[in-house]
Amino acid sequence: MKKFSADKLFKWCAVGAGVLILAVLAAVAVFLLIQASPVFIGDRDAAAHSISSFTGGSTTNFFVFVGPLIFGTILASALALFLAFFVAVGIALFISHYAPKRLASVLSYIVDLLAAIPSVVYGLWGAFVLVPHTYPVWKVINSVLGWIPLFGGPVSNPPRTIATVSIVLAVMILPIITSMARDIFVQTPLLQQEAALALGATKWEMIKLAVLPFGTNGLVSASMLGLGRALGETMAVLMILSPGSTYGIHIFTASRNQTIAANIAAQFPEADSMGVSTLIATGLVLFVITFAVNYIARRITHRSSSKKNGMIASVMAWSTRKFSSRNANHSAVSKSDTGDNNNGKAGE
Amino acid sequence: MGQRIDVNHLNVYYGDFHAVDDVNMVLESNKVTAFIGPSGCGKSTVLRTLNRMHETTPGAHVTGEVLLEGKDLYAPDTDPVEVRRDVGMVFQRPNPFPTMSIRENVLAGVKLNNKHISKSDADDLVEWALRGAALWNDVKDRLDKPGIGLSGGQQQRLCIARAVAVHPQVLLMDEPCSALDPISTLAVEDLIGELKDEFTIVIVTHNMQQAARVSDTTAFFNTQGSGKPGHLVEMADTTTIFSNPQSEETENYISGRFG
Numbered sequence: 001m002k003k004f005s006a007d008k009l010f011k012w013c014a015v016g017a018g019v020l021i022l023a024v025l026a027a028v029a030v031f032l033l034i035q036a037s038p039v040f041i042g043d044r045d046a047a048a049h050s051i052s053s054f055t056g057g058s059t060t061n062f063f064v065f066v067g068p069l070i071f072g073t074i075l076a077s078a079l080a081l082f083l084a085f086f087v088a089v090g091i092a093l094f095i096s097h098y099a100p101k102r103l104a105s106v107l108s109y110i111v112d113l114l115a116a117i118p119s120v121v122y123g124l125w126g127a128f129v130l131v132p133h134t135y136p137v138w139k140v141i142n143s144v145l146g147w148i149p150l151f152g153g154p155v156s157n158p159p160r161t162i163a164t165v166s167i168v169l170a171v172m173i174l175p176i177i178t179s180m181a182r183d184i185f186v187q188t189p190l191l192q193q194e195a196a197l198a199l200g201a202t203k204w205e206m207i208k209l210a211v212l213p214f215g216t217n218g219l220v221s222a223s224m225l226g227l228g229r230a231l232g233e234t235m236a237v238l239m240i241l242s243p244g245s246t247y248g249i250h251i252f253t254a255s256r257n258q259t260i261a262a263n264i265a266a267q268f269p270e271a272d273s274m275g276v277s278t279l280i281a282t283g284l285v286l287f288v289i290t291f292a293v294n295y296i297a298r299r300i301t302h303r304s305s306s307k308k309n310g311m312i313a314s315v316m317a318w319s320t321r322k323f324s325s326r327n328a329n330h331s332a333v334s335k336s337d338t339g340d341n342n343n344g345k346a347g348e
Numbered sequence: 349m350g351q352r353i354d355v356n357h358l359n360v361y362y363g364d365f366h367a368v369d370d371v372n373m374v375l376e377s378n379k380v381t382a383f384i385g386p387s388g389c390g391k392s393t394v395l396r397t398l399n400r401m402h403e404t405t406p407g408a409h410v411t412g413e414v415l416l417e418g419k420d421l422y423a424p425d426t427d428p429v430e431v432r433r434d435v436g437m438v439f440q441r442p443n444p445f446p447t448m449s450i451r452e453n454v455l456a457g458v459k460l461n462n463k464h465i466s467k468s469d470a471d472d473l474v475e476w477a478l479r480g481a482a483l484w485n486d487v488k489d490r491l492d493k494p495g496i497g498l499s500g501g502q503q504q505r506l507c508i509a510r511a512v513a514v515h516p517q518v519l520l521m522d523e524p525c526s527a528l529d530p531i532s533t534l535a536v537e538d539l540i541g542e543l544k545d546e547f548t549i550v551i552v553t554h555n556m557q558q559a560a561r562v563s564d565t566t567a568f569f570n571t572q573g574s575g576k577p578g579h580l581v582e583m584a585d586t587t588t589i590f591s592n593p594q595s596e597e598t599e600n601y602i603s604g605r606f607g
Contacts, residue, residue, distance in 0.1 A: 101406070190404075191443040195507070198401060199457030199514060200433035209456060213447040 029287065036281035038274060050275040054267060055245060066282050068245045070289065072257035076162050076237065077230035079251065080169030085223055088174050092181035093207060108182065115175035123239035126168035131158050131240060138163055138252045153250030160242035162251040165259075168236045173226035180222035184215040220301045224294055231290055237262035260286040350548030351417040351434075351517040352377040353398060358414060359577075360393050363407035367393050369577035370412075373567060375518075380540060380549045382559035382586065385569035386601070390578025391552050394569070395520050398550065399435035400428040416517065433461065436516035436547075441527045442503030444495035444510070451491040453506055454478060457514040473513055480546075481509035482539050501532020508539065512547070519543060521551040525558065537562050556602055560590050568598045 039047045039062055048060035055065050091111065095104045135157045145151040188211045196206040237259050243266065248256030264279045271279060353375040360368040368390035375381045375398075383391035396402040397410050400421060414421045421431050436457075444453045454474045458465060465473070474491065478484040483505040487498070495506050504524060511519060521540070525533040540549060540562045553559050559566050567583040582595050593599045 189443075191439060191441060192445065194401065194404060194437075194439060195443040195445065195510075196456075197404060198399065198432055198437035198439075199460060199510065200429050201457075201460055202429050205460050209445060213445065216447075 032280060032284040032287055036277055036284045038277040039281045042277070043274070046274045047278065050272065050278050054275070054278065058245075062278070062281060065245070065278075066260075066285055068247055069258055069260045069263055069282060070285060071247050072162070073231055073259040073261070073286065073289070075249075075251070075257060076165050076169060076259055077227055079162070079166035080173060080230045081223060081227045083166060083170035084174045084177055084226060087170075088177035088222075088226075089181055089219065091174075091178045092185055093211070095178075095182045096185035097203065097207060097211065108179075111175050111178045111182075113175075114171075115179060119172060119233060120235045120239075122168050122172050123236035126164060126236055126240040130164050130167060131160060134164060134167075135159050142252050149249050150251055153248075153253045155252040156242075156254035158254075159252065160240055160254045162241070162257050165237050165241050166251070168240060169230045169233055172233065172236065173229050176229060177222045177226040180225065181215065181219055184218035184222075185211055188214045217301050220297050224297045227293060228290055231286065231293070232261050233259075234261040234265045238265050260289075349517075350377040350544070350546065352548060353518060353550075354415040354418075355394075355398075355412070356415070357412035358394065358397065359411045360390070360397055360402065361407075361409055361411075362405060366577040368397075369579045371580045373580060373583050375548060375550055376565065377548050378544055378546075379564040380544050380551060380562055381565045381567060382563035383550065383552045383567050383569060384554075384556060384559050384601075385578070385581075386571070387554075388574055388578065389569040389571045391567075391569045392522055393578070394580075395522055395550060395552050398518070398520055399432045399437055401432070401437060403428060433457075433514060434516055435518040435520060436511035436514060437520045437522065438504070438507050438511055438524045440523045442500055442507050444498075444503050444506050446494070446496045448495060449492045450478075450487050450495045450498070450506060453495040454509050454513050456510060461514065477509040477513035478506075480512050480543065481505040482535060482542075483509055499532070501528050501535055504528060504532065504536060505539065508536070508543075512543070516547065518548040518550065521549065523552050523554060526554065533558075556590075560586060566590070568593075568595075568601060570597050570601070 047062070051062055051065050052058075052060050059065055091107070095107050095111075099107060135155070138155050138159050138161070141151055142153075142155045192210040192214065193206055196209040199209075201209055241258065241262060242254040243258035243263070244255040245258060246256050250256065260282050264283055267275065267279055355371055355373045355375070358368065358371040359366065371390075371394055383395060385391045393402060398414060398421075402408045402410070410422065412422075416431075416434060420426065421435075445456060448456065451470075451474050454477050455465075455470055458470075458473060475484060475488075478487060483502060486502060487493075487506075495503065498506060504527075508519075508524075525536050528536065537558065540551065543549060544564075551559075551562065563586045565583065566586045566589040568581045568589065569578050570581045571578040581597050582589070582593065584594070589598065590602055593602065
């Protein structure tokens with residue numbers, strides 16, 4: 001009886017925690033909606049006036065104002081994710097499959113430490129190290145790859161540009177992605193890895209056959225967490241980027257782009273009440289973007305896993321079958337009992 | 349055709365631990381050799397040294413020689429990756445690649461060596477390997493379905509098909525039926541009898557009836573206790589081992605008096 005009530009208590013604690021996260025999310029959404037509403041349903045003249053003051057008089061329409069901010073936010077974050085992703089997967093594979101044990105644990109520790117550095121420190125590093133010293137690098141890339149629109153256009157000096165911001169953002173999100181990817185890679189079933197090796201796979205071929213397919217879904221989740229941090233990053237962008245409000249695609253040109261989060265931080269101290277509402281409305285847009293990005297990523301992994309029958313779908317199929325065979329006959333019971341989590345053995 | 353393996357003065361160590369002591373044996377070509385013995389006697393370890401899979405355990409190393417048709421698998425210039433292409437392996441539990449279809453699973457090893465295999469060659473090879481593994485009739489209509497959707501016994505035969513598709517000389521089987529029900533076990537045992545026409549087969553089993561049913565030669569391993577190295581007690585024709593063993597240890601083991 002006592003055991004039963006403890007079980008119930010724990011269950012309701014867990015349910016409570018689950019409900020709490022939904023409640024917090026809903027509260028944030030409601031706050032944003034209420035605070036942003038004056039821009040759309042309040043005094044039109046006041047709203048137009050504050051938007052006009054944010055944009056230097058170029059527009060009074062909220063969506064014309066927020067468009068370039070969305071563009072700048074996504075451009076900087078996407079570049080950062082692109083830069084960080086491959087490096088992170090490389091580091092994670094090195095830690096999980098190549099490095100000797102001691103080096104691997106030291107590296108893991110350092111990666112986790114990197115994640116704990118506050119973003120203002122990354123901002124300082126970007127502003128005082130990258131900005132003064134990276135101009136020659138951008139110049140070279142621009143002259144070699146300038147025919148690609150992204151790398152074209154004039155190169156600003158000092159490079160308070162999207163390119164420099166992306167580097168800093170990439171370094172910031174690197175530890176999150178690395179740390180998650182490592183945790184996934186080390187969980188690859190030994191039996192799968194041995195299957196590949198026994199077919200005459202080299203280490204890299206084994207990783208392609210066993211480790212990466214196992215980790216695909218987890219890698220997408222890790223990237224989304226990283227992207228989420230990049231989308232919302234404020235301080236580092238604020239300290240490095242020279243802002244502008246265009247749809248400029250040239251990442252080496254300053255004063256063309258701005259991100260939503262950095263714009264809020266930059267404008268907030270001087271804003272009147274309608275100005276604050278306008279900024280919060282841009283925050284609402286960022287909230288929606290983050291949701292949309294996560295949703296799209298889930299859809300992509302879900303589709304690829306149902307098409308190719310990836311890990312989640314197949315594990316579910318396996319466990320369903322295992323469960324039904326457990327009821328079906330005795331020999332299947334002993335089979336599944338020896339089957340659980342027995343990742344091969346070192347040898348006997 | 350299968351090739352023969354000569355094991356000379358093989359000692360296996362995990363770090364400082366001496367796991368297997370001085371094994372000498374001949375594994376005849378196109379014969380089935382069974383390794384039997386109690387847990388911890390080193391039979392799986394010896395099996396894994398035959399294609400250098402023991403090297404996936406950090407600190408594992410061997411002394412002595414393993415000769416595949418006279419060629420030392422442990423010669424300094426021998427690549428373990430090459431060894432495993434000649435000496436294939438089937439594991440204790442079926443382990444098809446979960447994201448791959450049946451067809452992709454069969455071709456997984458082949459694609460490592462030969463990236464540009466034509467579609468018709470690949471089709472022929474898939475059929476040949478699956479027929480060889482007595483699985484073709486079960487799966488020919490659903491080759492593009494995931495391999496993990498098959499039953500346990502079918503998955504194990506899929507793994508055998510995947511191993512034979514790379515045309516190895518020797519096939520190692522590490523308790524291949526221990527996770528299977530009796531009917532699937534029977535199917536795999538029948539298959540072993542057919543496969544020995546083309547491959548040399550070495551099978552580790554805990555099941556003495558199985559050893560008696562499938563093997564031509566049986567090797568009995570034992571250990572003096574945990575922490576002591578395992579060793580080969582005796583090796584002979586399966587009928588001799590089970591009817592007239594030389595050693596009392598073997599006699600006790602096969603009659604069920606211990607182990």
